[in-house]
Amino acid sequence: MTVAIGDVAPELELRGTDGRTHALLSGDSAPATVVFWTCNHCPYAIGWHDRLVEAARDYQSREVRFLAINSNDPDRYAADSFEAMVERVERERWPFPYLHDETQEVARAWGAKVTPHVYVLDSEHRLRYQGAPDPDYQEPAHNASWMREAIDAVLANEQPSRAETDPVGCSVKWKP
Amino acid sequence: MTESPRVEFLWWTGCPSWERALAELREEMTALGLDPGSIEAREVTAEADAEREGFPGSPTIRIDGRDVSPTEEPIGLTCRVYRLRDGRGSPLPDRADVREALEG
Numbered sequence: 001m002t003v004a005i006g007d008v009a010p011e012l013e014l015r016g017t018d019g020r021t022h023a024l025l026s027g028d029s030a031p032a033t034v035v036f037w038t039c040n041h042c043p044y045a046i047g048w049h050d051r052l053v054e055a056a057r058d059y060q061s062r063e064v065r066f067l068a069i070n071s072n073d074p075d076r077y078a079a080d081s082f083e084a085m086v087e088r089v090e091r092e093r094w095p096f097p098y099l100h101d102e103t104q105e106v107a108r109a110w111g112a113k114v115t116p117h118v119y120v121l122d123s124e125h126r127l128r129y130q131g132a133p134d135p136d137y138q139e140p141a142h143n144a145s146w147m148r149e150a151i152d153a154v155l156a157n158e159q160p161s162r163a164e165t166d167p168v169g170c171s172v173k174w175k176p
Numbered sequence: 177m178t179e180s181p182r183v184e185f186l187w188w189t190g191c192p193s194w195e196r197a198l199a200e201l202r203e204e205m206t207a208l209g210l211d212p213g214s215i216e217a218r219e220v221t222a223e224a225d226a227e228r229e230g231f232p233g234s235p236t237i238r239i240d241g242r243d244v245s246p247t248e249e250p251i252g253l254t255c256r257v258y259r260l261r262d263g264r265g266s267p268l269p270d271r272a273d274v275r276e277a278l279e280g
Contacts, residue, residue: 043193043257046265077254137193138266168192170255 002111003127005163009035009119010109014069014099017086022067022097024125030065032154033121034147036133037112037172038098039070040088041079044169045115047137051144052116055133055151056095064151066096071107072115072173080173107172114169120150120160128154131165180205180214181240181280188220188234191255193267197235200268204275226251233257237274244277245269 003009012035013023024033036052038045056066074081082100089098101107110119120129129150134142150160185201187194202212220231232249233256245258260270 041254041257043191043255043265043267046257047267050264138268140264171190 001109003109003119003130005127005130007127009121009125009127010106012067012069012099012101012106012109014101014106015082016097016099017082017089018097020097022099024067024121028125030063031123032059032062032151033065033067033125034151035067035069035110035119035121037071037107037115037117038068039072039077039080039115039170039173040084041072041077042115042170044137048116048133048144048169051133051140051142052118052147053095055144055148059151060095062155064155067099068094068096069099069101069106069112070115071101071104071112073104073175075175076173104172104175112172114167114171116169117167118147120147120154122154129160129163130167132167132169137168180210181278182238183210183215183278184236184238184241185215185217186220186229186231186234186236186238187217188226188231188253188255190253191234191267193255194235197237197268200271201237201274204271204278208275208278210278220253223253226253235268237269237277239277239280242277244273 011024016022070080072080085098118133122128133144133147136142146165153160185198205212220226232247233254237244258266258269260266
């Protein structure tokens with residue numbers, strides 16, 4: 001399965017490293033929501049991470065909600081275990097919840113392909129952008145520009161001029 | 177062209193950065209007057225290959241047998257996390273590390 005632009009995103013209900021269960025609907029007052037797949041071991045996710053953190057902080061005052069999800073099989077990549085997720089969030093003080101998709105059902109329902117894979121939703125949880133944060137994992141100056149353009153458009157009740165890009169990164173590590 | 181050192185480039189298709197890494201390696205070799213045609217590029221496709229090659233992830237570049245950015249990471253089919261000189265994590269080695277390794 002996969003989510004198409006304009007579709008209402010599938011509900012998700014996942015345990016976060018904060019010990020709480022987070023759901024899409026529980027943030028239904030947010031004017032925009034960013035859901036992105038990430039992980040601990042992938043250099044692309046690591047390379048883009050600071051840009052996503054900075055964007056989350058920049059849009060905090062606009063009440064944009066960010067949710068990070070890790071769906072990787074920890075038996076294949078121990079660095080992506082729930083315990084390692086907890087340790088990383090505590091060490092780096094993330095400004096958004098880091099959710100564990102243990103069954104990988106959420107990744108399959110959304111069609112998440114790689115880490116990072118970004119989805120920007122409007123206030124009705126309709127998908128308005130999906131793809132990479134910006135054009136180049138290697139260049140911080142891009143500053144998650146594609147994702148920010150999409151968030152800005154959603155906040156202005158407009159359609160993002162760029163609705164889809166190819167996500168670039170490490171493939172989601174599926175369980176056998 | 178001066179005589180090239182032995183340059184090995186090992187890659188796994190699971191990491192999309194390998195083409196860019198190879199292009200940058202070629203550029204650095206050309207800039208130093210080395211022959212990029214001498215690169216021994218080998219695709220690593222299975223865990224058994226990774227074990228045999230001592231492959232800690234993609235991409236891996238070795239100059240005369242030495243990794244341009246030595247790592248203690250375990251052997252396996254994975255994407256390598258390089259640490260750039262400014263401290264950022266990256267799927268590509270720092271070009272300055274590649275250049276220094278080529279210069280010997």
